[in-house]
Amino acid sequence: MSDKEMRKGITTGTCAAAAAKAAVMAWLGQPVTVLQVFSPQGVLLTVPVAESWPVAGGGMAAIIKDAGDDPDITNGVRIMAEIIITDKPGVVIKAGIGVGTVTKPGLAVPVGEPAVNPGPRSMITRAVTECLPTDKGAVVTISIPEGEKLATRTLNPILGIVGGLSIIGTTGIVEPMSEEAFKNSLVPQISVVQALGYTDIVFAPGKIGQDIAINRCGLPAAAVIQTSNFIGHMLENAVKYGMRRVLLFGHLGKIVKVSAGIFHTHNRMADARLETIAAYMALNGAPQTAIEEIMASTTTEAAMPIIARYNMTEVYSVLAERASARAKRYVFGDLTVGTVIVTLQGDILGLDETAREIGGHLGWNVGTR
Structure with missing residues (x-):
């Protein structure tokens, strides 16, 4: 029996465009329960309309986001558009409740603008323009009632997008379980750091490491970003965005994998953590x-109490040096890399x-400890 094919969904951008079009149709007195909008690539996408109604000078409509089989936090969320018709041709897009505003440079949208990416902007503009009389224009306000709450569970606060979610989607379609899409969603963090003038950047695999880097070690929050498990992918993009030096900053469990040349650190992709620690302890005379205790x-x-009991704590610095060397090799020497290994409690192991040099340049408070 073959596996069931994963069901595709629609992006927030597709929802916003469909809501805007449905609102225009309501203003025209032609309400619809389903409609089609074009993706940025010109593919027709069919979208159900939850509701629509005319308002003074325009219309309102709502679309329920369907992410298909993708574990998207916006699945089932209500995305709304209000249209106010103007006598000046053209489409103006505004952020309503729950849609963020860009406050930092380096993203695809300028500072001060609604966090509606170029793909969705083109979709909204095309969908509205198709329905409007040629002598009319529209002001489109996109809202997501739950958006501000949901945004706290995204990278938006780190990217400087405040007040809600982003309207995104380069193709209009959500590919279920797309690892590539998640990897690419991490990259704009680098462009923000670059736009703020940094050439040194701090990579933390997770939020705990990020918090320790900022709150315990005094590294500038604007330069510290999360890589998730995709350290290799983010190193490559650091090169692409012109970063000069990278400080890897994380828990032993993640960094030791990099020491072994593993750059996708999810435990189902590769492990070798204990084997790597054991090998470097053996090399140092353990x-x-x-x-045997480490391997058990x-x-x-x-493993940490075992390392301490055998007075082998110098192995942590060896592992840090090795992680830096492997990371530098991974990008063919296009970056200088330093590494810091920390405990879950924030203590530096x-x-x-090189880590001291980069951290010192960024003004951390580690000193010689």
């Missing part, structure tokens, strides 16, 4: 019993000299 551990947290 006794056979220490290696289940987590890197469990090990770091290399």
